[in-house]
Amino acid sequence: MIVEQIMEKEVYTLTPKDTLNDALKLMREKNIRHIPIVDEEENIVGLITSHDVKNALPSCLKEENNSAIYDTPIEQFMVKDIIVGHPLDFVEDVALTFYESKISCLPIVSGGKLVGIVTTTDLLTAYIELTGAHQPSSKIDIRLKDKVGTLADVLTLFKKHHANVLSILVFPDTENENSRIISIRVRMMNPLPIIKDLRNNDFEVLWPNLPGVNL
Amino acid sequence: MKNAVFVYSPDQLSYKFSESHPFNHKRLILTMDLLKNIGALSDEDIVPARVATEEEIALVHDPSYIDIVKKAGQGLLTPEQTEPYGIGTEDTPLFPNMHEASCLLVGGTLQAVDYVMQGKSRHALNLGGGLHHGFRGRASGFCIYNDSSIAIRYIQEKYHARVLYVDTDAHHGDGVQWTFYDDPSVCTFSIHETGRYLFPGTGNISERGNGQGYGTSFNFPLEAFTEDDSFLLIYEQALREVIDYFKPDVLFTQNGADAHYFDPLTHLNASMKIYREIPKLAHELAHEYCDGRWIAVGGGGYDMWRVVPRAWSMIWLEMNDLPIPTGKLPEEWLDKWQKEAPVPLIPTWEDPNPLFEPIPRKAEIEEKNAQMLTKALNIIRSEKNSGL
Numbered sequence: 001m002i003v004e005q006i007m008e009k010e011v012y013t014l015t016p017k018d019t020l021n022d023a024l025k026l027m028r029e030k031n032i033r034h035i036p037i038v039d040e041e042e043n044i045v046g047l048i049t050s051h052d053v054k055n056a057l058p059s060c061l062k063e064e065n066n067s068a069i070y071d072t073p074i075e076q077f078m079v080k081d082i083i084v085g086h087p088l089d090f091v092e093d094v095a096l097t098f099y100e101s102k103i104s105c106l107p108i109v110s111g112g113k114l115v116g117i118v119t120t121t122d123l124l125t126a127y128i129e130l131t132g133a134h135q136p137s138s139k140i141d142i143r144l145k146d147k148v149g150t151l152a153d154v155l156t157l158f159k160k161h162h163a164n165v166l167s168i169l170v171f172p173d174t175e176n177e178n179s180r181i182i183s184i185r186v187r188m189m190n191p192l193p194i195i196k197d198l199r200n201n202d203f204e205v206l207w208p209n210l211p212g213v214n215l
Numbered sequence: 216m217k218n219a220v221f222v223y224s225p226d227q228l229s230y231k232f233s234e235s236h237p238f239n240h241k242r243l244i245l246t247m248d249l250l251k252n253i254g255a256l257s258d259e260d261i262v263p264a265r266v267a268t269e270e271e272i273a274l275v276h277d278p279s280y281i282d283i284v285k286k287a288g289q290g291l292l293t294p295e296q297t298e299p300y301g302i303g304t305e306d307t308p309l310f311p312n313m314h315e316a317s318c319l320l321v322g323g324t325l326q327a328v329d330y331v332m333q334g335k336s337r338h339a340l341n342l343g344g345g346l347h348h349g350f351r352g353r354a355s356g357f358c359i360y361n362d363s364s365i366a367i368r369y370i371q372e373k374y375h376a377r378v379l380y381v382d383t384d385a386h387h388g389d390g391v392q393w394t395f396y397d398d399p400s401v402c403t404f405s406i407h408e409t410g411r412y413l414f415p416g417t418g419n420i421s422e423r424g425n426g427q428g429y430g431t432s433f434n435f436p437l438e439a440f441t442e443d444d445s446f447l448l449i450y451e452q453a454l455r456e457v458i459d460y461f462k463p464d465v466l467f468t469q470n471g472a473d474a475h476y477f478d479p480l481t482h483l484n485a486s487m488k489i490y491r492e493i494p495k496l497a498h499e500l501a502h503e504y505c506d507g508r509w510i511a512v513g514g515g516g517y518d519m520w521r522v523v524p525r526a527w528s529m530i531w532l533e534m535n536d537l538p539i540p541t542g543k544l545p546e547e548w549l550d551k552w553q554k555e556a557p558v559p560l561i562p563t564w565e566d567p568n569p570l571f572e573p574i575p576r577k578a579e580i581e582e583k584n585a586q587m588l589t590k591a592l593n594i595i596r597s598e599k600n601s602g603l
Contacts, residue, residue, distance in 0.1 A: 133416020136348065136355045136389060141412075162305050189306045189348070189356035189386070189414040190237055192479060208412035208439045208482055210576065 003094060004087035006126050007108050007116035013038045016045060016075035020056055023048050023074055034105040036114055037078050044107055044114050046078035053077070084109045085118065095123055130167070137166050137185045140195065143173060143204040144180050151182065154203060158186065161194045181206070217336035219534040221256060222323045223247065224264040227343040230316040232308045237480060237517040238357040243342050245524040245552060252545040255528070255537055262330065264323030264343065272321060272360055274368040275394055277352040281314070284359060288313035301354035317359040320344055324362040325369055327510050331465065332374045337507040338498075338534040342527055345469045345514030347388040348415065356386065356414055363469055363512060364394040367401055370465065376508075379463035380404060381454060383493050384471020384514040385481040387418025387434065391469075397428040402461040406450055408474070408483050409436040420591040433457055435591055438580045439482035445581045446474065446485050447492050449588050458500050460595045464508065466501045470494070471514030472526035476570050480517050484574060486566040490526035494533035509534070520556040525564060540564050 012026055013036050023035055027050055037046035056077045057069060085094060085106040094106055098120060108116035133139075144150045158165055164187040171181045186194070191207075198205050228240045250256035272281055283300045286292050287309050297303040302313075310316070320343045327339035341362075349361030367378050380395075382388035382405040395401035410416040424432035435453050437446060458466075472490060474483040494511070501509035511530050516523040525544070532539055541564050553560050561567065574580065 133410055136415030136417070138414040139412045139416065164304075185416070188304075190480060191414075192237075193305070210439060 001091040001126065002087065003085055003089045003091060003106075003108055003118055004116070006091060006122050007087065007118045008122065009116050011036060011107075011114055011117050013114065014048075014074060015039065016078070017073050019071050019073060020053060020077065021070040023053050024057075024070075027053065034117065034119060036107045036117065037074055038114055042113050044082070044084065044109060046075065046080045047082045047105070047107065048074055048078045049105070052079070082107065086110060087115060091123070091126060094118055098123070131169065133185065135166055135187060136189070137187050138189065138191045139183060139185050139208075140191055140198075141181055141183050141206040141208070142198065143176070143206060144182055146178050146180055153201070154182070154184075154198065157194060157197050157201065158184070161188075161197070163188050163191075163194055216334060217330075218536070219260070219338040219340065219531070220262045220327070220330050220336045221247075221260045221531060222264050222327045222330075222339060222341040223261050223343065224319060224323070226316075227264055227319050227323060229312065230320055230343070232310055232357070236308070236357075238515075239519055240343060242513075242516060242519040242523045242527070245519060246342060246527040248551070249524045249528050249544070249548050250531055252548045253528075253540060255532055255535065262326060264319050264341065265326050266315070267318045267321035267325055267360075267362075267365065269318075271325060271365060271369060272318065274372070275351060275361055275364045276349075280352040284317065284354075285314040288315065300352065301350075302359070304354075306357055307354040307359065313359060320346065321360050321362040321365050324366040324510075324512055327512070328366050328370055331508050331510050332370060332376065338501070338509040338511070340511045340531055340534060342470075342513035342530075344512035345384070345471060347382060347384060347391050347469055347471075347514060348386070349390045350393070355390065358390065361390045361394070363388075363391050363467065366510070366512075367391070367395065367467060370467075371400065374465075376464035377401070377461070378465055378467050379458055379461055380467045380469070381497065382406070382469040382471070382514075383450065383474070383489075384469055385474040385478065385483050386413060386471065386515055387415055387436075388469060389415045389417050392417075392422065392432055392434075395428065396424055396432060397426050399424075399427045399431050401428075402431040402433070402457065402463065404433045404435075404454065404457050406435040406437065406446070406453065408439055408441070408481050412439065413481060420587060423594065430594055431461065433591060436587065437483060438583050440484050440574045440576075441580055441584060442484045442574065442577065443486055443488045445584045446483070446489050449584055450489075450493065451496055453588060453592060454496060454500065456592055456595055458504050460598075463505055466497060466505050466509045468494075468497050468509070468511045469514045470511055470527065470530055472516035472523045473514075473518075475518065475522045475526070476566075477518040477521050478516070480515070484571060486570050487522075487525055487564065488566075490529050491539050494530045498533050520552070520558055521561050525561070 033050040104120045167185040169183045173179045294303045323341040324344035327341040330336045330339045344362040346358035348356035349358035380403045387407045388405040392403045418434045474485040476484045
């Protein structure tokens with residue numbers, strides 16, 4: 001999956017001369033946490049986050065009304081040295097960037113122009129799509145030896161039972177480094193015939209998989 | 216007014232996929248025979264199922280799907296033509312006259328609805344119904360037409376009543392939930408094993424309804440290996456709060472009996488105890504909130520020898536204010552069916568104690584279920600506290 005498939009293309013921006021109050025209003029109105037700052041040519045020159053805005057504003061518990069701060073231009077608070085991404089970046093790489101740089105948003109730039117934005121929310125949406133049940137289905141976890149061809153053997157059995165596989169995930173096995181856990185979502189209410197067949201073929205079926213509890 | 220009617224026609228057994236399929240309506244015969252043996256069910260209590268009309272089926276299902284089901288049952292279609300509609304699959308295989316057989320299950324539930332809504336009886340039971348996975352245009356999870364969705368639409372159109380649908384099957388009541396997801400006049404309530412492993416995978420607490428219907432869909436997903444006490448705690452507390460919040464005119468319960476430890480398809484560890492308590496609370500609340508109007512249907516239940524007959528008998532006994540028996544099951548019933556059963560029957564109304572080895576993480580499972588309940592009911596509790 002690449003960034004252009006998951007990025008938000010309708011980006012709300014402000015200019016460096018807009019005020020903190022403008023940023024606050026836009027964040028509240030659009031329910032967003034990040035605003036890229038662009039110049040007249042739509043070149044990205046900075047970024048302001050809800051965190052920056054909150055840090056800049058006086059505490060709501062303070063009585064004196066220091067309204068001048070609200071009218072300060074954003075350029076005084078925005079982050080100028082920003083990391084940007086490209087529409088062709090892999091989503092996996094974006095996740096790594098967020099993780100390593102401890103950031104939560106990546107403006108996406110192409111041809112010198114801002115074309116989109118990706119945030120942690122977009123990444124989580126992609127994760128939910130990967131792991132969720134979007135069609136009625138059962139999930140079967142199997143512990144597989146780390147060996148060529150085992151997955152094909154498993155799937156041959158699924159085919160034999162006319163089982164429509166909707167998704168497959170492979171995880172490292174925390175208990176045994178010579179094996180992996182594969183998690184298969186299958187459009188089927190009664191997976192018992194498959195499970196029986198898998199066990200007859202010496203596959204270790206974990207169904208369901210709750211550490212410390214064996215069926 | 217009668218107290219309760221038992222809807223049944225022998226032809227309801229024609230809804231049959233194959234000898235080896237886990238869904239087998241022989242359960243109905245086993246249950247009725249048990250009830251007759253203890254003198255709790257007589258011929259006067261039984262009313263026949265009627266055949267639902269095609270118009271009634273179309274209250275929920277797409278005409279093109281109905282057409283496929285009809286033709287499939289006449290052997291006019293190839294698997295390539297039926298599979299996109301979920302028919303001719305391992306779960307829901309083709310069988311002759313599947314349209315007609317399905318219409319009789321739906322008609323049974325409509326019959327139950329009419330008896331209750333016309334004041335001919337306070338309660339009504341159609342154990343042949345409860346096919347909660349059926350979708351608008353697709354068969355799913357052994358269910359072709361969704362009798363419960365159709366019956367609720369029928370109640371809306373004919374009787375203009377607010378319905379609370381309560382689903383205690385171990386699988387999420389997805390078909391009914393999605394049918395009324397946008398509809399604020401129907402509240403769906405489903406307590407089930409979490410969809411993390413179990414079919415159909417949905418039924419998360421975050422599925423709360425959409426648009427106008429937001430806040431009228433409730434899900435209580437239980438951890439695998441949940442036992443009686445935790446199940447009942449969640450069920451009772453959730454149902455009491457939801458019914459008080461929604462204030463329905465009629466209570467419609469789906470009584471799948473597959474949360475039992477013996478059930479081969481699911482991973483909950485409940486015993487017969489929950490099947491005593493589930494209808495008891497439904498009965499009490501139907502009188503408290505709905506002037507007694509309570510329609511109950513069957514549902515899942517795949518240990519048809521050891522679990523379903525005892526579990527489903529308790530719904531009928533509860534409807535008729537009969538005491539739930541204890542001790543031995545009738546010898547005659549045990550002798551008659553033990554010959555056919557592939558497993559030793561349980562000879563008593565109660566389950567053996569202990570029913571299973573202790574579950575190592577029981578306390579954590581209970582704790583997680585309790586946390587789930589708090590999150591699931593937060594929407595009601597916060598509204599109450601804000602005085603709205």
